[in-house]
Amino acid sequence: MKHHKMLLKTFKVLSLLLGVIPIEALDKHGWRKQSIYSLLTDRFATTESVNCNPEDRAYCGGNWKGIINKLDYIQNMGFTAIWISPVIKNIEGATKYGEAYHGYWPQDLLSLNPHFGTEEDLIDLSDALHERGMYLMVDTVVNHMAAPDTRNIDFSIYSPFNKEEHYHPMCPIIQSDPLSLEQCWIGTEDVTLPDVDTENPFIIETLYNFIHDHVKKFKIDGLRIDAAKHVRQTFWPGFCEAAGVYCQGEEWTGEAAAFCEWQGFMDGLHNFPVQGVASEAVIPVNDRALRKTAIAMNLVAHHCIDSTLLGLFLESQDAPRLAALNNDFNVLKNAMTLNLMSDGIPIVFYGQEQMLDGSHDPINRPAMWITGYHTEGPLYKYTAKVNQIRRDLINSQDGEEWIRTRTHAIPVGDNVMLMYKGPVITFITNYGSVNKEYIIKMPASEPMVDLLTCTLIEVENEILKTTIHLGEPKILYPYKLTMRDGFCADKLSLQDEIPGVFMGHNEINGPDKK
Structure with missing residues (x-):
């Protein structure tokens, strides 16, 4: 042990002499102090200006190199981490619902999506963040693969699960049936998502090994877990332990007690019970929505193991932009304040600071290089101000106690x-x-x-x-x-x-x- 500590100390000294400041590993307690900027890789930044009509639901050319070029824009707004869309290879070609530009239709877990760049590009993004003292969260999909032709699925195209026996039998999801949620297939007859058999010991071992190697290779600091409720709860502790980083899962429900149960299986969750009512509070005619928001916040704080480890968000790729519901600037300032100053890790969806106003998918997912990276915009500057206040409170004499205190x-x-x-x-x-x-x-x-x-x-x-x-x-x-x-x-x-x-x-x- 002494020898190990001496080697670690020597490494740090050599790193400083070489002008490299090694970033410390970030555990779940470190994540509660972060502020996350969430983005769709294909829509946030590109290395060359290309036209993009979001209604085409097609790849627009955003990539990891483009994100690197816009880190000043993100960091100057006060964000200390980014959450990028899934990085693994997806199915190719157009479907009724467009192309897989969003990253949630996997084909090969062991390869990266070539539309976004190379392995070196993703590592460069991680390194660029770490050099700034920032962190990388990567969206992760392991519940399913994707198939555009539901009548004739070719399981051999998938990797590493290339046999039909690696998947649950096809069946429709019944929302009231927990087993159905875990084992039946998401999707429609036009695009279906073959459900990986996560009860199979071979599958479990393969996925645990995959995520361990994936996190290590690409220097990932945290995972966002897609469709968490569609995999049995007991799968996730081993998965997150194998990853060795903070896990934040998607458990889409507004009922606080059922939602909070999931925190017994992973570090954090997207705070859907609060988001569902808080996002409605910006609608002018919804007079009682703030009352409902207060109730939801208190219920989550009461039921969850630790509400300060949850991810609080108001906008996402699956929800209307707040400015589409109400473009009053002071209402949007209040929404951003709630987003950044209440319990948990704040998550701001790209373009929220620019008051983008897409009311639904796909127009709520525009290309930022077309809408513009306006750093003098009023909500951009306000976001930077509140993020700085939050950061100063965290760094204050009582900051550790403050960030761990649950909001009432x-x-x-x-x-x-x-x-x-x-x-x-x-x-x-x-x-x-x-x-x-x-x-x-x-x-x-x-x-x-x-x-x-x-x-x-x-x-x-x-x-x-x-x-x-x-x-x-x-x-x-x-x-x-x-x-x-x-x-x-x-x-x-x-x-x-x-x-x-x-x-x-x-x-x-x-x-x-x-």
Whole structure:
């Protein structure tokens, strides 16, 4: 053991002398401190400008080299990791649903998708991230292969499972039947996904060996697991242990208790119970959606083993863009604030920061090189600001405790929600940029600072009173901690908030947190 530690120390010294800063291995506790930018490789960046009509559902030319060229764009927004779409070789050719540009129709687990680049290109992407102190999460598909002709499936084209006996018998999925979910086939008569027999000892050993070698070869730091609920739960602990990295699975359900059960089998999950209601909260007519969001957040925090290891997202390739539901800038700012400041690892889908407005698949998956990488856009700059606040809180004296603390959400009326996470109180609203203000009163023993505006909010008679203007979000932090941790050092105003003049006015007594 001493000899091993000495070798490790020697390696680090030599690395520093050579100008190389080795990145430390990232465990699940390290992942909760990250902020993830999620992207479709084919649609995010290319090495040459090509036209792309997303409605064609065809390859557009995005690749791993293109991503490397746009890492400044991602990192300057405050993201510390990227999640890329599946990298393995997919079936070729057009189907009723287009080509496999998204990566979820596998053919060969042991080869990379040539549309995205070479093995060297993927390793270069991993190295480029690590040189920046960033991390790579790769989407992983092991539940199934894909077949465009359901009547005549040629199992010999698949690798490493090239025999019919390697798959469950074809059957339609019955959502209410757990065994059916695990063993029957996803898809339709036009494109079906032959379901790999993950009860077969040969299959299990092969998949465990595959993921171990895959992660090691391409220097992957974390896995996103597609279609997790379509494989028996007990398969996943061994799979993630073989991978040796953080696993975040897709378990698409809105019921918190059933959802949280899955965290007993992998480190994290996509937080669908919260996403399902929080994304609806941007719709103007959905007045009670923030109440439902608070309920969902609290249920997940209660039922899950550790809600701070979940992945929180509001946009994805399978969901409408938020700007398609409501293009009010202040509502979108609130959505981004919720995304970045509540429990878990925030995940922002590419283009969310550009307020892309595709309402459905496939138009919610445009090519970024056509829509543009605008770094002066208001939501891009706001995302960078909130990501920086989150990062500064993590790096503060009490940062480890703060990031591990579970959020308690409290609705205040139909259009305001408070998120308590340690000493931080985040105000989320969804009524937008209208001439209306809310005055929130709550018990408090010390003044607070809004870290978004560096405004001091005084306490009078043990009551903190703050005004919400035009539906703006707030991130409140105790004044003493603000001074201790160096927030707002050059900007803090030592005056009370001065309300503007508005036509509307509501006064709400905030929650007693005692």
